[in-house]
Amino acid sequence: MAAYTAPLRDMGFVINELLRAPDRLQQMPAFAEIDGELIDSALSGAARFAEDVLAPLNADGDRIGCQLDGGAVTTPPGFAAAYRQYVDGGWPTLSCAPAHGGQGFPGLAHSAIVELLNGANQSWTMTPILSHGVYRIVSEHASPALQARWLPPIVDGRVTTTMLLTEAHCGSDLGLLRSTAVAAPEHDLAETAAYRISGSKIFISGADHEWTDNIVHMVLARLPDAPPGVRGISLFLVPKQLDDGTRNRLAVTNVEHKMGLRGSPTCAVALEAALGWLVGKPHQGLAAMFILMNDARLNVGVQAVAVAQGAYDAALAYARERLQMRVSSGARRPELPADPIIHHPDVRRMLMTQKARIEGGRMLAYWMALCSDLESQHPDPAERADAADLLALLTPVTKAFLSDNAYDDANLALQVLGGHGYLRDHGIEQRVRDVRIAQIYEGTNGVQARDLVGRKILGDGGSRLAKLMTRIRAALAAAETMSALAGLVAPVRRLADAFETLVRELADAQQRDREAPDAAAYDTLQALGHLCFGHLFVQAATIALPKAGAADPFHAAKLETAQFYVRHLLPRAFAHLESAHASAAASAQAGAAPLDEARLFG
């Protein structure tokens, strides 16, 4: 039941038809050699690997989990062998630069492959997936000596990578970080300063395993002269094995028992004077780490879509087979003892909700992946700046809105199966448990909302948002020339107007009460997520409409899905706007009594 079928057709629609990505990417010198055919071929290969190798390991990975024995972690059966196939297939090198031994594919292709791997096996994917971000940190911030030593095995996958940020008392608030680093000049590598790092870290994905001989940990810690808070954090590269053949002083002390993602070893790690080398400048480690964090946040959005798609596919297949009751208008399939439940309107509602949000999520996430390529590689600085602004603005939306949706969608998939969905057998309850973490890690969705409203919208006086709104209004105006789309365009435009009104109100409220935008942040993020989806579905509809009469029903289905989204789900944005207005209007102290006093009553 754990079969996975890669959704290549819809991925192709987003990449080729909606974003016209191959043409736009190939115009950039960095990707001049990569055409659409090459990208398609990479995705097909990754799809086969995901379907044939990773998907069959997913259920047992959850059931068997990871073991810690004598300080060494063992992952579920088949996971290590799958990683060797992944390396042998050259997948780690895909989107690394040719100068570093990579194949030079755009980040968009990488994101699409991230979807395929996660769709088949989220737990397995946790370990290899960080390497692209670590590759970026090392290639952009590490010294030449560190690069020479560590880039080749990161690029070709001989090592996997981790990030050691979180400590038990500090999750969202890295300013509280306590791990320390003291100079160990006898180990300096060329001009790269060496340190002895001590501290305790938690929630470390892939901190140990039997996949590779070595692992590269990116560790945040404080130098002795570090200022307090987030401006006193430095970044270090800490290998598991040192080049003299000895084991570094870093030990896995626990593998956590988690709700899901049990095939991925989530470790507690103790560093006791572990040897590491500074990456980037002293005290500026967080800036470098944020390259990886933003990359990871985008990946979370992609991952969420992937897992929701897997759950949806299973629910759809079940709904076609399962016979229960007759539809109210009679019998849809009188030759059977009951109608397949896919004919029941409420089951259709659940399936369409999933489908619409998965497709909306894919459009947003891939758009952002393309923006990331434009930001880093477009020859025109203005294009780079525009892409950077959109990416900065919408990364928190992509992370949070897509992971919130995915959890709801996986739960709707489970609901389609009823009691059978609650059993381990169909694999959907595992997807629910697995994808739940996406709302939490890489910055909780609440932290994303605060980042969106405080820093990304109000923090620059609304200039990033203005760029987005200009794009949205242009797309709406273009769609409006197609009279068949009037019913789609009008609600999205109403939402765009209402969203801008809210932002003005939040800016005013912030003058009176600096906490007002935080109180409204979650609702604001949700509303902006709906606006982005509305915008993207309008664009998708403009593409689909002229092709909707074709024998191939894909575009007709896309048009109906867009209509479903706007009619049934977009209205939720207005409820969020109303709640956000109420938050903006209230004072920071409002609602204190219930929480402060409630449980005094026993």
Place this chain on the structure above:
Amino acid sequence: MAAYTAPLRDMGFVINELLRAPDRLQQMPAFAEIDGELIDSALSGAARFAEDVLAPLNADGDRIGCQLDGGAVTTPPGFAAAYRQYVDGGWPTLSCAPAHGGQGFPGLAHSAIVELLNGANQSWTMTPILSHGVYRIVSEHASPALQARWLPPIVDGRVTTTMLLTEAHCGSDLGLLRSTAVAAPEHDLAETAAYRISGSKIFISGADHEWTDNIVHMVLARLPDAPPGVRGISLFLVPKQLDDGTRNRLAVTNVEHKMGLRGSPTCAVALEAALGWLVGKPHQGLAAMFILMNDARLNVGVQAVAVAQGAYDAALAYARERLQMRVSSGARRPELPADPIIHHPDVRRMLMTQKARIEGGRMLAYWMALCSDLESQHPDPAERADAADLLALLTPVTKAFLSDNAYDDANLALQVLGGHGYLRDHGIEQRVRDVRIAQIYEGTNGVQARDLVGRKILGDGGSRLAKLMTRIRAALAAAETMSALAGLVAPVRRLADAFETLVRELADAQQRDREAPDAAAYDTLQALGHLCFGHLFVQAATIALPKAGAADPFHAAKLETAQFYVRHLLPRAFAHLESAHASAAASAQAGAAPLDEARLFG
């Protein structure tokens, strides 16, 4: 971390202040002996049992689960001993009639105790909780001989009970039921006909355990001359142990591996000519079983509130302790290294959302429990009929809206803890997994929605709904005399108006397309749930307002919670109304293409 503190204060508010239940109950002859003090004392006793005995078993129950060995099920450590304490405490007898050896408490007290037990340990509670419904079936439908034999051990708890409805191919659709019963007249018990029953049942909670020597199974099966469909189903009482000392021919063949509720044995059961006795009339078993089903649906609502409360309490405690970041307006607790996260507006939003929905859910569920008492025991037939209508109308709302909310709320509680919430350690992820089933069993929430709209609203031409709306409008008019509540009353009245408009539209749409109400059913149920909560919070506010200045902050908190609900959550009702209107406007075939074609694309 699995501590549970019974929410007696808020339970008391609903029972005594909102519903004024003790006075109203005591006016009925059946409950003349039961005053408020007795009810309080029963709840205090049950609270101690829940806190001291059940709560400490909950985490291990999940971790260790149930074992099937040689056909016998073993439940987690301590579960059987806790049941003996439960029986010794006289709890099974509480709301049984004195004529049957019970204590004659109202069903409302039973529901409140159901909350306490579930709040401490949902898995444990699954097994004893059915007995009240089975008691009602047997006492109302079984023959005198069966009553004489089985009522005493059901009432005093020497046996537990189950219901064997579901078969692998038939869950929501009992018409597909295949189990058969053939006469076994040599075993007739006085005038009660005996049968040999064969079939396979699944999803049977508590089908076997080591708690008691015997178990009474209520089994649905078909007689040889049964008409097809739901009008051909009969009900049988099938004991595990026969009175001749032999084991009945009923075997547990599997204990399911579930997402949650792992401390409760969910069994597959094979009956091979098992001996049973007919309860009620031939072919009319479903009507008798629906007594139990409606009872169980109400229990699910109460259970959902209970589990959400437990998760909320844990999240609230964590939010007071956990230090992360400063609020945007500065430092709320400058003496600490960071502010407790309860001061962060987004954490407050999550906590207030939980609190408001839990308290709203408790009001609705207890109101329904009171209606059940009024329906069965009020001396005035008009009062009984009114209560029956409200209960019939709002049972599906109580089951579905409260379980949907509870799952969201438990997830919000998990979210407050961030990554720590995803670990087993804090017990919240267990509550999430446990309460997920509430949206499914006793009729999925989609089935509830179809029942609500098709049968309960449109099925009687809106007369039940009219009774509810009359009550709501009267309460709004009364609240309006308090000018401080104007801001609460207006949105609820707007929702009441809009809901009635929707129902008229659904009635019209049904003329054109019999499936239109089904398509709109889920959104309609959600909107009605919000309307009920709005109505109840307005009532609560009218009670709380005059007391809001007291030294005891409970009523001030209640008032703020009511305001939070109406400002931040009630707006969601209008989004559901908009979606429901879209469903009513669309034809039954709308949205067919995406689902029928989507996965042809690979």
